[in-house]
Amino acid sequence: MLTRTPADITCRLRGQRVEQQDLGQQRMQRVKVKKQNERSVPVQTGRQYRLSEGEVMSFSIAIDGPAGAGKSTVARCAAQKLGFVYVDTGAMYRTIALYMLEHKVDVENQNALEKALSQIEIGVRYQDGMQQMLLNGVDVSGRIRTQEVSDQASVTAAKPAVREKLLNLQRELARHENVIMDGRDIGTRILPDAPLKIFLTASSRERARRRYAELQQKGEVCSLEEIQREIEERDDRDSHRAEAPLRQADDAILLDTSDLSVEEAVDRIVNLAETAMRDAKRKEGARRGIHSPEARIQELKNLMLREDSPLKGQLWVSDDGKAAVYLAASAGFCFGVHRAVDTVYDQIKEGQTPICTYGPIIHNEMVVADLKQHGVMEIDDEVQLSGITEGTVVIRSHGVPQRVYEQIKGQGLKLIDATCPYVKKIHQIVKEKSAEGFQIVIIGNAHHPEVEGIMGWCSSPAIVIGTEEEAQKLVESGIQKPLCVVSQTTFNLKKFHKLVEIITQLRYHESAILNTICNATEERQTEADAIAHIADAMIVIGGRNSSNTQKLVDICRKECESTFFVQTFDDLNLRLVPSRGIVGISAGASTPNNIIEEVSKQCRKTILLNRC
Numbered sequence: 286m287l288t289r290t291p292a293d294i295t296c297r298l299r300g301q302r303v304e305q306q307d308l309g310q311q312r313m314q315r316v317k318v319k320k321q322n323e324r325s326v327p328v329q330t331g332r333q334y335r336l337s338e339g340e341v342m343s344f345s346i347a348i349d350g351p352a353g354a355g356k357s358t359v360a361r362c363a364a365q366k367l368g369f370v371y372v373d374t375g376a377m378y379r380t381i382a383l384y385m386l387e388h389k390v391d392v393e394n395q396n397a398l399e400k401a402l403s404q405i406e407i408g409v410r411y412q413d414g415m416q417q418m419l420l421n422g423v424d425v426s427g428r429i430r431t432q433e434v435s436d437q438a439s440v441t442a443a444k445p446a447v448r449e450k451l452l453n454l455q456r457e458l459a460r461h462e463n464v465i466m467d468g469r470d471i472g473t474r475i476l477p478d479a480p481l482k483i484f485l486t487a488s489s490r491e492r493a494r495r496r497y498a499e500l501q502q503k504g505e506v507c508s509l510e511e512i513q514r515e516i517e518e519r520d521d522r523d524s525h526r527a528e529a530p531l532r533q534a535d536d537a538i539l540l541d542t543s544d545l546s547v548e549e550a551v552d553r554i555v556n557l558a559e560t561a562m563r564d565a566k567r568k569e570g571a572r573r574g575i576h577s578p579e580a581r582i583q584e585l586k587n588l589m590l591r592e593d594s595p596l597k598g599q600l601w602v603s604d605d606g607k608a609a610v611y612l613a614a615s616a617g618f619c620f621g622v623h624r625a626v627d628t629v630y631d632q633i634k635e636g637q638t639p640i641c642t643y644g645p646i647i648h649n650e651m652v653v654a655d656l657k658q659h660g661v662m663e664i665d666d667e668v669q670l671s672g673i674t675e676g677t678v679v680i681r682s683h684g685v686p687q688r689v690y691e692q693i694k695g696q697g698l699k700l701i702d703a704t705c706p707y708v709k710k711i712h713q714i715v716k717e718k719s720a721e722g723f724q725i726v727i728i729g730n731a732h733h734p735e736v737e738g739i740m741g742w743c744s745s746p747a748i749v750i751g752t753e754e755e756a757q758k759l760v761e762s763g764i765q766k767p768l769c770v771v772s773q774t775t776f777n778l779k780k781f782h783k784l785v786e787i788i789t790q791l792r793y794h795e796s797a798i799l800n801t802i803c804n805a806t807e808e809r810q811t812e813a814d815a816i817a818h819i820a821d822a823m824i825v826i827g828g829r830n831s832s833n834t835q836k837l838v839d840i841c842r843k844e845c846e847s848t849f850f851v852q853t854f855d856d857l858n859l860r861l862v863p864s865r866g867i868v869g870i871s872a873g874a875s876t877p878n879n880i881i882e883e884v885s886k887q888c889r890k891t892i893l894l895n896r897c
C-alpha cells in the first residue's frame with residue numbers, strides 16, 4: 286500500500302476558499318484554505334486511494350456512535366493502518382463549547398449564540414497523525430477534554446447554527462482527503478454518500494467502565510455510576526435533538542465493541558475498509574473501462590505488493606502476459622483441522638485400538654476414507670455411541686454437546702478431545718451466558734454439527750438463525766431476555782453483520798454480540814473475496830458437506846460468475862475455464878494440500894503452458 290507522509294494539515298473555518306493543485310510526481314495535492322485577508326494555509330493530502338497507475342480517487346469512512354464507544358481510539362488506529370486522515374468532529378463541537386463556557390455565552394439566546402459564533406475561528410491541524418484544535422489561533426486540544434466541556438458540547442451541538450458552521454469544514458476535509466471521520470451525524474448528514482459507514486457502539490455500562498479506567502489512570506477521582514449516568518444523559522441529548530440526531534444510518538454496519546479489544550475492533554474496520562475500497566475501485570474501474578487481461582493482471586500484481594493486502598498467495602503468469610493463475614495463501618487446512626487430523630493419526634501411531642471418531646473428524650471424504658483404511662471407525666450419533674464398549678473416542682473438530690462427553694466417560698471409554706479451541710471458546714461463552722440468564726442466539730446453520738454441538742452447551746434452548754427472515758422473526762417475537770449472540774465459526778462475515786444489524790433493532794444496549802467467526806475463516810473469506818473480485822474464473826476446492834467451503838463458493842459467486850466448486854481435480858472441466866485473464870484458486874479449511882496442489886498444477890499446465 287502507499288504510505289502516508291506524516292500529515293501536517295491545517296484547515297480553517299470562516300470565509301474559506303478552497304483551491305487545488307496537482308503536485309505531479311508525488312501524487313500530492315495541495316489545498317489552500319484561505320480566510321479572507323489572511324495568508325493561505327496548506328492542506329496536504331498524502332495517500333489517496335489509487336485506482337491504477339496515474340489515477341487517484343478519495344475515499345471516506347464514516348463512523349458514528351454514542352459517547353465512549355471507542356470511536357476516536359479505533360478510528361485513529363485504523364486511519365494509521367490505512368494511511369487515512371482521522372477527523373474527530375466531536376473535537377470541533379467541543380472547541381465551540383469551550384468558547385461558550387469561557388465567554389459565559391447563554392447558548393439558549395439565539396442572538397448571543399450567533400454573535401459568539403461570528404467571533405469564533407476554528408482551526409484543525411494535524412501533526413504526526415494527531416488532530417489539534419485551534420480556537421482563534423490558540424491550541425485548545427488539551428482544554429476540550431473535561432467533563433464540563435463534554436456536557437456543554439452536547440447542548441451546543443443541538444443548535445442548528447453551530448452545526449451549520451461546522452458542516453462545510455467537515456465536508457471540505459473529506460473532499461480532499463481519504464478520511465475516517467467520526468461523530469454523530471457523519472453517515473446520516475455530513476457524508477451521506479460515504480462508501481463505508483460504521484455505527485460503533487457498546488453497552489452504556491461498558492462505555493462507562495472504559496471512561497472510568499481512563500480517568501483512574503489519570504489519577505482523577507470519579508464514580509462509575511456517575512460516569513454512566515453522564516454518558517446516558519449525553520446519549521439521550523444526542524439521540525433526541527431535532528437537528529441531525531445520533532442514529533445509525535440505514536446503510537451503516539453495526540459494530541458492537543462491548544466484547545472486543547481495541548485491536549479486534551480496528552482489524553474489523555480495516556477489513557471492512559479494504560473490501561469497500563475494492564468495491565469502489567472495481568466500480569470505478571468498470572466505469573473507466575479497465576478491461577484488458579494484461580491490465581487486470583498488472584492490477585493484481587500491484588494489489589499483491591501492498592503490505593496490508595489479503596492477497597498473499599502465489600501468482601503464475603503466462604509468457605505473453607495475458608493469462609494468470611492465482612493460488613490463495615489461505616487455501617487448505619486451517620489450524621483446527623490440522624490439529625484434529627494429526628490427533629487421530631497420533632492415536633493410530635501410538636497403536637491405540639479400536640479408535641472411533643464421533644462424526645467425521647473433518648468434512649472431507651478423502652481424509653475420512655484414509656482414516657477408515659487405518660481402521661478408524663466413525664460413530665454417527667449417541668445411539669451408536671451407546672453400543673461402543675471399549676477403546677478411544679476422538680471428538681471431531683466441530684465439537685459435540687456436553688452430554689456426549691458425559692456419555693463417553695460414563696461408558697468408561699478413553700476420550701480424546703480434538704474440538705477446535707475456537708469452537709471450545711464458544712461452548713464456554715454460551716455455557717456461562719445462558720447460566721447468567723441470557724437468551725443464546727446462534728447465527729449459523731441449525732443442522733450443522735458445530736451448531737448442534739454449541740446448542741448442547743446451553744442451559745436453556747438456543748435460537749438458531751441463518752437468514753434475514755429468521756432474524757426479522759426474532760425481532761418480531763418481542764423476546765424479553767437479554768440476548769447473547771454468537772456465530773458459527775465458518776459463517777459468512779458480511780451476512781453475520783447483516784443479521785446482527787437486524788437483531789439489534791431489538792435492544793442493542795443490553796445484548797452481548799460476539800462475532801465468533803474464526804480468524805482462519807475470516808482470512809480465507811477475505812482473500813477469496815479479493816481474488817474473486819478481479820478474477821475471470823474461480824475454482825473452489827473442498828468437500829460437498831464442508832460448510833466453510835460452501836461459504837467460499839457463495840462469496841466467490843457473488844464476485845465472479847464463473848465459479849467452479851470441485852472436490853478434486855477430476856470434477857474440474859478445464860474447457861470451461863477461460864484461457865485469458867485471471868483464474869483464482871481457493872480451498873476450504875478441510876481440503877488436503879495434495880488435492881489443492883493437483884488442481885493448481887493442472888490449471889497452470891493447461892492455462893499457462895498450453896496456450897497457442
Ligand SMILES: Nc1ncnc2c1ncn2[C@@H]1O[C@H](COP(=O)(O)OP(=O)(O)OP(=O)(O)O)[C@@H](O)[C@H]1O
Pocket residue numbers: 350351352353354355356357358359375495496499542545546547548550
Ligand atoms: N474496543 C475497545 N475495547 C476496550 N476499550 C476500548 C475499546 N475501544 C475504546 N476503548 C477505550 O475506551 C475509551 C473511550 O474510547 P474513545 O474515547 O475512543 O471513545 P469515543 O467513542 O471516541 O468517545 P467520545 O464520543 O465520548 O469521544 C478509551 O480509553 C479507549 O482506550
Ligand SMILES: Nc1ccn([C@@H]2O[C@H](COP(=O)(O)O)[C@@H](O)[C@H]2O)c(=O)n1
Pocket residue numbers: 352353374375376378379435438439440442443467468469470471519523
Ligand atoms: N458529529 C458530531 C460530533 C460530536 N457531536 C457532539 O459533540 C459532543 C462531543 O463529542 P465527542 O465525540 O468528542 O464525545 C457529543 O456528545 C455530541 O453532542 C455532534 O453532535 N456531532
Ligand code: SF4
Pocket residue numbers: 619620621622682705706707708774775803804805806833874
Ligand atoms: S475453521 Fe476455524 S474454528 Fe473451524 S476448525 Fe478451522 S480454525 Fe477451528
